[in-house]
Amino acid sequence: MALNFQQRTSTFVRRALLGALIVVSIALLTVYAREGDGGFLHQVQGAVSGIVAPIETAGGAVAQVGDDAATAVEDAMADESTLSELREYNAQLIEQYAQGEEYRQEAERLRGLLDLKDAYKIEGVGARVIGRSAQAWSQAITIDKGASAGVDSGQTVMGPTGVVGQVVGTTDNTATVRLLSDPQSGAAAIVQSSRAEGIVRGSLDGLLYLEDVAADAEVKVGDVVLTSGLGGSYTKGLLIGTVVKVSDASGGVTRKIVVSANDEASLLEEVLVVFSAKGSSIDSSADEDANASDAAAGNGSGEGSGETGQDGTEGGEAAPASDAGEGAEGSDAGSGAGVDSGADAQAADSGANGGVAA
């Protein structure tokens, strides 16, 4: 009897616990979905990301250990007579060469970043990639510079060949960067030659798509795609990539435009966080066009938001929410950093979902 009672109680407690945890989970989900990027759960998520970054860094070492072990097994299987002095000497040379090659490639990457920095007159900070996304549904990296180095949510991040993503969370010494290839990314973009505007989005298949381009806009393979700065989330005029495929050149809603991604996430080792860029690739006429279309679309992304990337000064007034249209939420370009806060990123994201390039 006692045993039966105990079992019944145990079952009741377990089911009650199950129900309670389901309710807690749903409550967390609801709070997370409703709070902004600066909300408590987002902050906790960012803090955890910073805490585990050193463990993630160990992953690279583990992969190296795996490679070394495979090599060791391979060597052990070889005929003993083949392990001559000459082979050892050869191995030493290969090791030295590999080390030299490693330094050379690193120097090349850093030179690439420096070139970009000079070309765009970028004010920013260089950072090393110390962690990569451990999840299938998101494409993110962790870098070793955080709030203490001036890194803030919403800032654009560049790889050696162009824009690779945007900061979405920071701790004192690390930052989480959502890559452009993440399906949740959305960067307002412009085709350099035809000035056609659109949104570059990531996808689950790993490709970047230029969407929401006007049906009559001419886009062809090889066209250079830049950030337009509309919505204020990405610094204006930075290289995103080039068009590599246009599925239906005649335009229309079914047209799919594929843009080459700048860098594979797995290959990124050093990046540049952009505070401001003065040497935009978009000329002043394009600037006027962009502002005109911005105003015409009534998306209220804020007068200053499109210009902060250009001149690095404080932006103008943020558009009032009532003028915002679809993409205006908190488009505050007046942060003085040239690039915007998390709220701006959200504005661009929401704008990217329909407002900015309309």
Added chain:
Amino acid sequence: MTIEREDVIVAVGAVVAVILQLVVAPNVILFQAVPDFLLAYVLVVAIARPRESGSILPFLLGLAYDLLGTGPVGGMALLFVIASYLAARAFTVLDNDTLFMPLTILVVATFLVEMLYGGLLILLGLPVSPLDALLYRALPCALYDCVFALIMYPVMVRLLAGGSQDRGLRTPHLR
């Protein structure tokens, strides 16, 4: 309340699963499919201890998964709790002493969790089609998760069930 040997094993296994997720998962990506060691571990424990497994471990590991990434906090916690409960119940009812049933439950549960997580993300604004979510993430990830679950299963069964769930390659039959 006493802490039993099995509870310690489950706790240590959970820590190992978190470390594997952090350290190994980013380095074994196949066709953009990233293994979910935490999901595999939760399901394996649910099947290895169908009557004893509770909801706290799945909740905590789900929460860990959510906090380690950039997805919605609470999403995986919810799915882990539900999937763990259903997997344990299904195993209790359907087990027929062959490897077929745990395997089937693992495959179905991992696929459902990955698919439902994709659906949840779409519901929260991820701009992808359900078909893309199925083809590019849910299906490959579920298969990948199953591979690691099948590696974990015999180990955890040996440690937790003391060999009482040893399976051979027998023909499946209904009870």
